[in-house]
Amino acid sequence: KAGVTQTPRYLIKTRGQQVTLSCSPISGHRSVSWYQQTPGQGLQFLFEYFSETQRNKGNFPGRFSGRQFSNSRSEMNVSTLELGDSALYLCASSLGINRGADTQYFGPGTRLTVL
Amino acid sequence: GENVGLHLPTLSVQEGDNSIINCAYSNSASDYFIWYKQESGKGPQFIIDIRSNMDKRQGQRVTVLLNKTVKHLSLQIAATQPGDSAVYFCAESPNYGGSQGNLIFGKGTKLSVKP
Numbered sequence: 250k251a252g253v254t255q256t257p258r259y260l261i262k263t264r265g266q267q268v269t270l271s272c273s274p275i276s277g278h279r280s281v282s283w284y285q286q287t288p289g290q291g292l293q294f295l296f297e298y299f300s301e302t303q304r305n306k307g308n309f310p311g312r313f314s315g316r317q318f319s320n321s322r323s324e325m326n327v328s329t330l331e332l333g334d335s336a337l338y339l340c341a342s343s344l345g346i347n348r349g350a351d352t353q354y355f356g357p358g359t360r361l362t363v364l
Numbered sequence: 365g366e367n368v369g370l371h372l373p374t375l376s377v378q379e380g381d382n383s384i385i386n387c388a389y390s391n392s393a394s395d396y397f398i399w400y401k402q403e404s405g406k407g408p409q410f411i412i413d414i415r416s417n418m419d420k421r422q423g424q425r426v427t428v429l430l431n432k433t434v435k436h437l438s439l440q441i442a443a444t445q446p447g448d449s450a451v452y453f454c455a456e457s458p459n460y461g462g463s464q465g466n467l468i469f470g471k472g473t474k475l476s477v478k479p
Contacts, residue, residue, distance in 0.1 A: 253407070282467075284467075291470070291471050291472060292453065292467075293469075294466045297466065339407050339408070348459070349396045349415055352410050352413070353467070354410065355407030356407050357405070357406055357407050
């Protein structure tokens with residue numbers, strides 16, 4: 250079974266631009282979560298989607314948004330990019346949203362560099 | 365790599381020795397804990413998890429210990445191998461009555477195994 254795939258793997262943007270990242274979960278998985286990873290702040294939760302609905306949202310500004318499609322694929326968008334948005338963006342999928350029962354499996358991430 | 369942090373704690377062990385990686389969690393509402401391993405260029409990989417109604421859980425070569433009194437979690441790796449070299453993260457899941465997506469990750473510990 251294929252793992253979580255994220256596209257693109259690497260991206261370079263300039264300040265002020267916007268970016269869209271894509272995540273395809275493991276087949277059959279209906280939950281997708283997004284995390285930002287930086288050397289300074291570590292791994293921080295962005296948002297979680299299940300059945301096309303946002304279930305949880307982390308403490309990030311409104312420039313960060315996401316959505317999930319009927320096939321469970323998810324996208325996240327960052328508008329008006331800032332230098333501090335440079336990070337590895339990780340997507341994780343799980344069968345459902347049951348705490349302690351549905352393991353989250355991570356993709357390889359998209360490395361975003363903002364110049 | 366993506367997970368290199370200037371201030372990441374490092375544990376260096378000899379191949380074949382046992383490794384113990386520690387983690388302090390902060391949220392009293394957390395009742396589910398997970399250890400992840402992240403190799404350079406990859407997303408976090410699930411290792412083992414434990415619920416708060418348990419003190420210890422064993423997997424293949426790994427054991428997780430939970431001390432709720434002092435909010436401490438540890439990961440023990442038996443007979444450490446070079447392939448165990450990675451950054452290890454503990455994650456806690458607060459029980460706010462919601463779903464599991466909003467994992468709170470620790471800063472990580474870099475394990476270096478010397479052959």
